Amino acid sequence: MLDSTLQATYDQVLRRNAGEPEFHQAVREVFESLEVIQDRHPEYQDHGILMRLCEPERQIIFRVPWVDDDGIVQVNRGFRVEYNSALGPYKGGLRFHPSVNLGIVKFLGFEQIFKNSLTGLPIGGGKGGSDFDPHGRSDGEVMRFCQSFMTELHRHMGEYTDVPAGDIGVGAREIGYLFGQYKRLTNRYEAGVLTGKGLDWGGSLVRKEATGYGAAIFADEMLKARGSSVDGRRVAVSGSGNVALYAIEKVRQLGGIAVTASDSSGYVVDENGIDLELLQQIKEVERGRITEYAERRGNGARFVKGGSVWDVPVDIAVPSATQNELDADAARTLVKNGVKAVSEGANMPCTPDAVAVLREAGVAFGPGKAANAGGVATSALEMQQNASRDAWSFEHTENRLTEIMKNIHTTCLETAEEVGRPGDYAVGANVAGFRKVADAMIAFGVI
Numbered sequence: 001m002l003d004s005t006l007q008a009t010y011d012q013v014l015r016r017n018a019g020e021p022e023f024h025q026a027v028r029e030v031f032e033s034l035e036v037i038q039d040r041h042p043e044y045q046d047h048g049i050l051m052r053l054c055e056p057e058r059q060i061i062f063r064v065p066w067v068d069d070d071g072i073v074q075v076n077r078g079f080r081v082e083y084n085s086a087l088g089p090y091k092g093g094l095r096f097h098p099s100v101n102l103g104i105v106k107f108l109g110f111e112q113i114f115k116n117s118l119t120g121l122p123i124g125g126g127k128g129g130s131d132f133d134p135h136g137r138s139d140g141e142v143m144r145f146c147q148s149f150m151t152e153l154h155r156h157m158g159e160y161t162d163v164p165a166g167d168i169g170v171g172a173r174e175i176g177y178l179f180g181q182y183k184r185l186t187n188r189y190e191a192g193v194l195t196g197k198g199l200d201w202g203g204s205l206v207r208k209e210a211t212g213y214g215a216a217i218f219a220d221e222m223l224k225a226r227g228s229s230v231d232g233r234r235v236a237v238s239g240s241g242n243v244a245l246y247a248i249e250k251v252r253q254l255g256g257i258a259v260t261a262s263d264s265s266g267y268v269v270d271e272n273g274i275d276l277e278l279l280q281q282i283k284e285v286e287r288g289r290i291t292e293y294a295e296r297r298g299n300g301a302r303f304v305k306g307g308s309v310w311d312v313p314v315d316i317a318v319p320s321a322t323q324n325e326l327d328a329d330a331a332r333t334l335v336k337n338g339v340k341a342v343s344e345g346a347n348m349p350c351t352p353d354a355v356a357v358l359r360e361a362g363v364a365f366g367p368g369k370a371a372n373a374g375g376v377a378t379s380a381l382e383m384q385q386n387a388s389r390d391a392w393s394f395e396h397t398e399n400r401l402t403e404i405m406k407n408i409h410t411t412c413l414e415t416a417e418e419v420g421r422p423g424d425y426a427v428g429a430n431v432a433g434f435r436k437v438a439d440a441m442i443a444f445g446v447i
């Protein structure tokens with residue numbers, strides 16, 4: 001049970017947002033962390049901050065009609081939740097996946113507010129997407145879908161208003177089609193209106209790598225704070241998309257050995273360490289399935305259909321696929337196998353019960369809003385480069401990313417200490433992220 005004021009607000013959130021379990025889960029997790037500062041900050045209550053924070057500033061739902069390769073009309077649903085602009089323009093990715101609904105987009109947008117605040121950069125929180133499934137669709141179909149999606153979305157965007165990026169199912173190809181349509185509709189080359197762009201047309205070096213790199217760096221920082229590091233450690237990574245691939249790469253650079261990758265069909269274990277170049281070829285270039293990795297790699301790599309990637313004994317876990325992919329049973333297995341750190345590359349991949357198991361066992365737990373903030377932080381760096389018509393080197397941008405991840409880690413740790421929950425990165429991230437947003441909202445008055 002939450003404290004009575006928080007509970008009353010939470011009950012109202014439940015009433016107003018029926019049937020949105022992921023959104024409820026995300027709100028509750030933040031509220032539980034805020035209990036530790038409730039008494040110290042009556043002004044947040046006086047200004048109705050929590051209730052205002054839980055209600056998105058704007059929610060846009062729209063029809064996305066398009067024609068498939070057989071000439072059949074298809075209709076998907078598009079979403080953009082412009083959640084909170086206290087710290088800057090709405091910023092957050094677009095997800096194309098059949099599971100997308102308003103509740104999923106709201107949970108992601110809500111998380112994004114605190115994550116973006118933690119980066120220290122001037123960006124508010126938002127998220128969007130569609131129940132469109134790009135898997136198995138031709139390039140032409142994806143293009144027509146993206147053009148239709150942008151035909152509505154463009155009127156809500158702008159470099160000072162709302163700046164989308166990629167997420168599950170939205171990579172460089174989709175961002176290209178979306179940007180092309182935005183440019184055509186507006187007759188403006190407004191590069192800073194979308195991030196994750198191609199390097200030849202306003203994109204930033206390191207953006208593609210940033211989320212995965214950041215999650216591995218965060219794991220390393222958590223372990224360093226405990227006198228250890230990623231170096232020489234076995235790491236399980238789930239997923240084989242944008243975040244997973246570059247988490248694997250950074251783990252390798254830090255001296256660790258990533259032994260797993262997965263997709264929705266199952267996972268592979270490769271005791272010699274995942275061959276990143278092969279995985280990239282299959283996933284990024286050929287858009288193939290993870291089974292092909294085991295077939296082509298040979299060398300002891302094996303594919304496990306279905307099952308849980310968290311059964312593989314490792315020192316570090318970096319869940320990088322999707323929400324609630326690591327439950328309490330999986331957490332118990334990881335703990336039994338001696339896991340030392342869990343760094344969330346995905347958004348909310350660990351269930352609340354799993355987090356409780358990890359916390360109880362003293363495992364260093366890096367919540368997504370801190371551990372995967374490197375992606376959006378580098379998106380903000382892309383916006384800076386667009387605004388100044390500049391393009392930074394890989395080294396400079398990566399140094400900025402590393403510095404930002406280290407700062408986020410320190411902020412979480414110091415805040416957790418300050419509020420009497422030493423070592424609890426989740427509480428540290430929520431409190432630190434929340435305070436900046438709340439203070440800005442107070443400064444703006446009731447709007």
Ligand code: NDP
Pocket residue numbers: 166167168169170171211238239240241242243244262263264265320321322323345346347372373375376
């Ligand atoms: P991608 O689409 O590039 O890759 C997603 C990967 O996860 C794929 O391997 C996919 O397998 C797997 N996956 C997705 N949904 C499911 C599911 N329901 N069950 C099992 N496997 C699944 O997405 P990203 O790598 O960009 O995103 C991964 C996570 O990271 C998401 O939670 C996202 O919100 C988060 N994130 C991403 C950021 C970014 O910069 N891209 C920034 C911050 C967070 P399959 O192909 O079989 O579906």
